[in-house]
Amino acid sequence: MFFPMKKETKKRFLNEIFIGKKVRKLYGNNIYMSVAKKYLLNGSIVVTVIDSTDILHEAARLHGLGALPAAVLNRVLTVGVFMGRDLKNEEDKLSVIVSGASEDGSGGESVKIAVAAKMDSVKGYVEEGRLLINGEAKKYCEKTDNYEKTDGEADCGNGGKKISENKINSENETDSENTINAEYKTNGETECNAAKEINSEQKINYEDETTAATAFKNAADSAAGGEGYITVIKDSGMKEPYTGRSELVKGDLSSDFALYFTVSEQKPSAVVLGEYFNGKKILAAGGFFVQVLPGADDFLITIVQDILRDFGDFGKMLRELKTPDAIMDTYFADFDVKKIDEFTPRYFCGCGGERTRNIIRMLGRAEAYEILKNVGMIEARCDFCGKIYRYGAKEVKEIFEQK
């Protein structure tokens, strides 16, 4: 279709294409689906193995995330896949929110990571600047080539801007080598602007792949630590939504989610989340979930716990063994294993602009028309997929007319 484009629009349009290419160069076109399988061990322990590698890459592509924030977001997405499968109906949905203390000192909370899941799909985002980078994660960030110090403080990532920002501020071109200029500091720890560590290749000064992979694992394990909460809201559309909640206490998301399931949902659980990073890109990512059914034999539980301790690096295991079946064959060969479910989760948003229209409604008529007067159109971006909806005078009028 040919249509006359304003100079500004054209610039933005070209910008989007260029960024798209850049990200595909890094992550490639993923043509395989994520895989999830559920097994029953000796009739009393349910094991779910999820390979969410392509969900991670899709999230990274949509949000323009670098490897570390993409890995942390994917850990919550993987939990979303796991929990979403237990929903009863196609329309049912749930949200998993990881939040920390708000920065304004009000005692409130701020969302760090938000994930929404349905039976076979997930979507989510990392709030900019809200990933707490400390300990191993900070060390990892300091090792990147693009690590810079501003006034003696560490900042994470290799510059660049979030894709969506690039789309809007077309003047900034597609410069992913922007200098780092943001600082986020709480209680002496440096926070990483998730959007800063972005869609150009990671340049890590590690001697070899194994060292890089281990450093990355340690970084991802500690990246979402700090005080905060896990909140889960399940909405089946029928009655009041169910809300479950637990505190972030362990310092890594695997242990904190295990605690959530065990305490808040009263399902004794173990969770192992991980990914494999080869120094350049993430080659495998996923999760391993164990839930003990009522009446399970204590001895059996102890054996499973021992096996989990032997796992070591789950991301590396997934990279090497490749499939959930191979992992089960390798580690649980002595058990009576029955495959009870198999599905192919994906990253899917499916927004149709309703959300953004609501945001404009909430802005109110006066403010909406003020923006229209100044800018000529209103742009609103979907948090989950980055899709930008543009509304001109005619569409804005319709938004306020329809109810």
Ligand SMILES: [Zn+2]
């Ligand atoms: Zn969307």
